[in-house]
Amino acid sequence: MAYDVEKIRAQYPALADGRVWLDGAAGTQVPQQVIDAVADTYRVGVSNQGGPYESSRRAGRIVDEARGAVADLVGAPDPGCVVFGPTMTALTYRFAAVLADGWRPGDEVVVTRLDHDANVRPWVQSALRAGATVRMADIDPVTGELPASNVTDLIGEHTKLVAVTAASNLLGAMPDLRAITAKAAEVGALSYVDGVHHCPHAGVRLGDLGADLYATSAYKWAGPHLAAVVAADNWTLETLHPDRLLPSPDTVPDRFEFGTNPFAPMAGVVAAVDHLAELDSEADGSRAEKLVRSRQAVVDHEEGLREQLFAGLAALDGVRRYGPERGKCTPTALFTVDGVTPAEVAERLAERGINVSRGHSYAWEAVHALGLGPEGGVRASLSHYSTAEDVHRLLEGLAELTR
Numbered sequence: 470m471a472y473d474v475e476k477i478r479a480q481y482p483a484l485a486d487g488r489v490w491l492d493g494a495a496g497t498q499v500p501q502q503v504i505d506a507v508a509d510t511y512r513v514g515v516s517n518q519g520g521p522y523e524s525s526r527r528a529g530r531i532v533d534e535a536r537g538a539v540a541d542l543v544g545a546p547d548p549g550c551v552v553f554g555p556t557m558t559a560l561t562y563r564f565a566a567v568l569a570d571g572w573r574p575g576d577e578v579v580v581t582r583l584d585h586d587a588n589v590r591p592w593v594q595s596a597l598r599a600g601a602t603v604r605m606a607d608i609d610p611v612t613g614e615l616p617a618s619n620v621t622d623l624i625g626e627h628t629k630l631v632a633v634t635a636a637s638n639l640l641g642a643m644p645d646l647r648a649i650t651a652k653a654a655e656v657g658a659l660s661y662v663d664g665v666h667h668c669p670h671a672g673v674r675l676g677d678l679g680a681d682l683y684a685t686s687a688y689k690w691a692g693p694h695l696a697a698v699v700a701a702d703n704w705t706l707e708t709l710h711p712d713r714l715l716p717s718p719d720t721v722p723d724r725f726e727f728g729t730n731p732f733a734p735m736a737g738v739v740a741a742v743d744h745l746a747e748l749d750s751e752a753d754g755s756r757a758e759k760l761v762r763s764r765q766a767v768v769d770h771e772e773g774l775r776e777q778l779f780a781g782l783a784a785l786d787g788v789r790r791y792g793p794e795r796g797k798c799t800p801t802a803l804f805t806v807d808g809v810t811p812a813e814v815a816e817r818l819a820e821r822g823i824n825v826s827r828g829h830s831y832a833w834e835a836v837h838a839l840g841l842g843p844e845g846g847v848r849a850s851l852s853h854y855s856t857a858e859d860v861h862r863l864l865e866g867l868a869e870l871t872r
Contacts, residue, residue: 470750471749471750471751471752471766472748472749472750472766472767472769472770473750474770474853474854474855474856475856476750477748477853477854478854478856480500480501480502480744481498481499481500481501481854482501482504483498483499484498484854487822488822488823488824489822489823489824489859489862489863490824490852490854490855490859491823491824491825491849491850491851491855491859491863492824492825492826492848492850493669493689493850493851493852493855494638494666494689494801494826494830494848494850495826495830495850496688496689496694497669497688497689497690497691497852497854498691498854499691499692499693499737499741500691500740500741500744502740502743502744503691503692503693503737503740503741503744504737505740506736506737506739506740507693507733507734507736507737507740508733509736510531510732510733510736511733513527514527515527515528515531515732515733516528517729518532518729518730528730528732531732531735531736531739532730532732532735533548534735534736534739535551535553535735535736535738535739536548536549536551536553536722538738538739538741538742538743538756539551539685539697539699539738539742540699541742541746541755541756541757541760542668542673542685542690542742542745542760543664543668543673543674543675543683543685543699544673544674544675544676544677544757545675545699545700545701546675546676546701546702546703547702547703549703549706549721549722550699550700550701550702550703550706550722551697551698551699551722552697552698552699552700552706552722552725552726553695553696553697553726553730553731553735554695554696554697554698554725554726555694555695555696555731556686556694556696557587557663557665557684557685557686557696557698558587558591559696560684560696560697560698561587561588561591561592561661561663561684561698562591563711563725563727564591564661564682564698564709564725565591565592565594565595566595566711566712567709567710567711567712568595568629568630568659568709569592569595569596569598569599569601571629572595572596572599572600572601572629573599573600573601574599574600574601575601575602575627576596576599576601576602576627576628576629577601577602577603577604577623577625577627577628577629578592578593578595578596578601578602578603578604578628578629578630578631578632579603579604579605579606579620579623579624579628579630579631579632579633579653579658580592580593580603580604580605580606580632580633581605581606581608581615581619581620581632581633581634581644581834582605582606582607582608582615582834582835582838583606583608583613583615583633583634583637583640583642583644583832583834583835584632584633584634584637584663584832584834584835585634585638585639585663585665585666585830585831585832586831586832586833586834587663587831588632588633588634588661588663588684589632589833589834592630592632592661601629602627604623604628605834606619606620606623606633607619607838608642608835608838608839610838610839610840612642612792612793612794613637613639613640613642613791613792613793613803613835613838613839614642614644614793614796615633615637615642615644616644616645617644617645617648617649620633620644620649620652621648621649621652624649624652624653624655624656624658625656626656628653628656628658629658629659630658630659630660630661631649631650631652631653631658631659631660631661632660632661632662632663633646633649633650633660633661633662633663634662634663634664634666634667635662635663635664635666635667635668635671635678635680635683636664636666636667636670636671636799637666637792637799637801637832637835638665638666638801638830638831638832639801639803639829639830639832639835639836639845639848640791640792640793640798640801640803640832640835641666641792641793641798641799641800641801641802641803641850642792642793642796642797642798643667643796643797643798643799646662646678646679646680647677647678647679650662650678650679650680650681651679653681654679654681659681659682659705660679660680660681660682661680661681661682661684662678662680662682662683662684663684664680664683664684664685665684665685665686665689665696666689666799666801667685667799668685668686668689668690669689669690669852669853670767670768670771670799670800671764671768671799672760672761672764672765672768673685673764675699675701676701679701680701681700681701681705682698682699682700682701682705683698683699683701684696684697684698684699685697685699687734687737687738687741690741690745691741691744691745691853692734692737692738692740692741692742693733693734693737693738693741694734695731695734695735695737695738698725700722703721706721706722706725707721709725710724711724711725713727714727742756742760743756745760745763745764745767745853746759746760746763747759747763748763748766748767748853749762749763749765749766752766767853770853771799771800771851771852771853771855772800773857774800774851774855774856774857774859774860775798775799775800775851777857777860778800778802778849778851778860778863778864779802781860781863781864782802782804782864782867785864785867785868785871786871787806787807787808787871788804788805788806788807788867788871789804789805789807790802790803790804791803791804791805791839791841791846799850800850800851800855801848801849801850801851802848802849802850803845803846803847803848804846804847804849805841805846805847806847806867806870806871807871809870810844811827811828811844811845811846811847812827812828812844814827814847814867814870815827815847817866817870818863818866818867818870821862821866822862823862823863823866825847825848825849825863826847826848826849826850827845827846827847827848828843828844828845829841829843829844829845830845830848832845849863
């Protein structure tokens with residue numbers, strides 16, 4: 470088998486505990502090569518950049534390699550398009566601050582109710598401070614889907630920015646991103662795409678998405694806790710000038726990265742991307758070429774599990790799943806159980822050795838649009854290392870709970 474999930478799982482020390490890890494949307498586990506890459510950085514020794522000695526040059530190589538790895542993963546045209554930061558939320562606030570500096574009363578910003586709040590609140594808060602108008606695209610209150618027209622109908626000649634998710638971290642719904650980014654480009658607006666839940670479950674090519682800026686978090690695809698915003702071209706970053714310390718670099722992308730880079734996690738990012746490129750054992754060529762085949766293998770593997778999960782949930786009395794019935798969707802299920810709170814469901818499943826998330830998952834607008842409120846629901850999210858047995862154990866646990 471080119472995609473051998475048991476062989477893949479054997480590379481993840483945490484998975485040996487016998488639990489069912491269905492909380493990947495909140496963060497995946499990491500393979501041994503990522504652990505080793507992080508540890509080796511400290512073991513061998515690394516110094517801050519700019520010194521005339523090997524440990525400093527080593528740090529510079531790690532940064533360059535990390536930019537190159539993320540560029541390969543998302544199909545960016547150049548490693549210089551990759552900006553690193555501690556979290557997607559922190560980076561989005563950083564970009565919101567610099568972009569909003571040019572907004573004025575009469576300008577408009579478009580956000581959606583499908584998004585994680587990290588791709589809503591920074592833009593809303595910055596727009597309000599600038600006196601700009603915020604337009605919120607609604608989701609279907611039954612399916613949770615976001616029709617592209619709900620967004621494009623809000624985009625006009627005064628639109629400065631369109632913030633939209635490529636995949637809902639709560640529901641898995643994947644809107645027609647290309648239609649949305651094309652409309653934004655038509656009126657000269659920037660598109661900022663949240664790819665945090667999208668990148669782990671898709672083969673990403675920025676050119677195909679049409680996104681000007683694409684955000685991703687490494688800890689959602691088997692890497693360390695580090696995030697990146699990737700520009701579709703260097704020109705976009707060249708036109709932006711964030712506040713910075715006077716002695717710090719004014720070059721792109723360094724001007725967006727505050728303080729000393731986290732070299733060990735960056736080494737882990739390189740190892741994580743290398744690992745993802747090798748998930749299909751028959752993939753060959755450059756790392757970027759191997760990623761194309763391996764990412765498709767992941768999509769195919771997860772799609773089979775998603776069908777099993779959705780069918781199993783539909784067959785359980787007292788269980789209601791929220792989200793798309795058809796169309797593009799990540800292997801993520803949001804559901805509720807009659808008469809049992811989401812917190813209680815998660816606790817009961819945890820007692821059976823099954824990890825699932827519960828609550829609003831920071832998709833604040835979505836849980837309210839669906840009528841769930843802050844309590845949200847239960848989220849089971851499959852990953853590239855999930856198995857049919859994992860799905861079976863979840864369904865078995867829910868069946869017992871509903872009985």
